[in-house]
Amino acid sequence: MTKFKLALAVTIFGCVFTVGTVSAVHAKGDKEVYSKACKICHGSGMMGAPKFGDSGAWSPRIAKGFDTLRKHAIDGYMGCPPKGGKMSLSKEAVVGGLAYMVDQSRGILKFASSPSGDIFMSMLDKKCIDKTGSNSNSAEAHVWSCSDNNKNQIFDVIARGSTGTEKFKFISLKNRFSGKCLGVAGASKADGAKIIQWNCLPVGNQAWEVVKSKTDNSFSLRFKHSGKCLHIEGKGNGAKLTQWTCNSKKPNQRFELYN
Numbered sequence: 471m472t473k474f475k476l477a478l479a480v481t482i483f484g485c486v487f488t489v490g491t492v493s494a495v496h497a498k499g500d501k502e503v504y505s506k507a508c509k510i511c512h513g514s515g516m517m518g519a520p521k522f523g524d525s526g527a528w529s530p531r532i533a534k535g536f537d538t539l540r541k542h543a544i545d546g547y548m549g550c551p552p553k554g555g556k557m558s559l560s561k562e563a564v565v566g567g568l569a570y571m572v573d574q575s576r577g578i579l580k581f582a583s584s585p586s587g588d589i590f591m592s593m594l595d596k597k598c599i600d601k602t603g604s605n606s607n608s609a610e611a612h613v614w615s616c617s618d619n620n621k622n623q624i625f626d627v628i629a630r631g632s633t634g635t636e637k638f639k640f641i642s643l644k645n646r647f648s649g650k651c652l653g654v655a656g657a658s659k660a661d662g663a664k665i666i667q668w669n670c671l672p673v674g675n676q677a678w679e680v681v682k683s684k685t686d687n688s689f690s691l692r693f694k695h696s697g698k699c700l701h702i703e704g705k706g707n708g709a710k711l712t713q714w715t716c717n718s719k720k721p722n723q724r725f726e727l728y729n
């Protein structure tokens with residue numbers, strides 16, 4: 471599942487930014503172009519080039535938006551030569567090389583405002599973070615069967631850290647359907663406080679640190695204001711989201727990206 475979906479995500483990406491529409495023509499990230507034209511500098515981080523696979527180095531670049539990176543890869547930018555110096559490459563090929571490099575370097579999070587957004591699946595019973603029907607402030611969050619096209623489950627990641635490589639240290643999750651952000655009700659610091667949506671604000675009870683697991687691809691989400699973690703109470707569709715004292719061994723506090 472993961473491989474296929476990843477390829478699909480890159481496809482959509484390449485196309486959106488290449489021709490402004492989704493088609494299957496300008497396929498996916500192109501490893502070959504990367505190896506031929508970009509690796510010589512980006513593979514080692516030569517002359518300050520953001521290094522392949524280094525999400526810290528790529529985060530502030532990614533925060534500029536793919537459109538800007540695409541333009542810079544084609545036209546050149548500071549020490550980066552146009553088309554990596556291989557002028558015979560087509561624009562599409564350069565974008566393919568770029569898409570491959572970025573996709574392998576963005577860490578566990580996709581682009582802020584990537585066309586596909588992010589869906590968060592629980593390690594407990596493979597249900598996904600979902601926002602209940604209502605679009606108003608205070609609507610509670612819960613988990614539900616995962617779906618690729620339910621906007622209640624799709625979130626854009628907003629950088630909440632300071633500038634530079636710290637930018638993505640803290641993130642907020644903005645729901646695609648309501649445009650509101652998940653946070654702890656009343657900025658409570660107590661175990662069991664519920665997670666609701668509210669207008670997006672740069673506040674600690676809407677800011678999470680992504681804490682990666684040392685053993686697998688999962689991660690937990692730790693609130694900046696309380697130091698507590700996103701937590702699922704109970705099981706199955708409709709189980710509520712709360713904050714709770716962090717315990718990285720608990721599957722109901724660990725999540726993976728669904729797509």
Ligand code: HEC
Pocket residue numbers: 503504507508509510511512516517518519520531534538539540542543547548549550551553554555564567568571
């Ligand atoms: C001759 C070395 C070199 C090659 C080859 C090269 N780059 Fe770069 N690239 C750099 C350097 C150096 C920077 C950092 C520029 C800076 O910010 O000072 C950079 C930065 C970038 C950035 C970030 C731009 C931004 O807006 O922050 C992108 C995107 C990029 N390169 C894409 C590519 C792609 C795609 C290829 C291959 C087709 C490629 N580069 C080949 C040296 C290179």
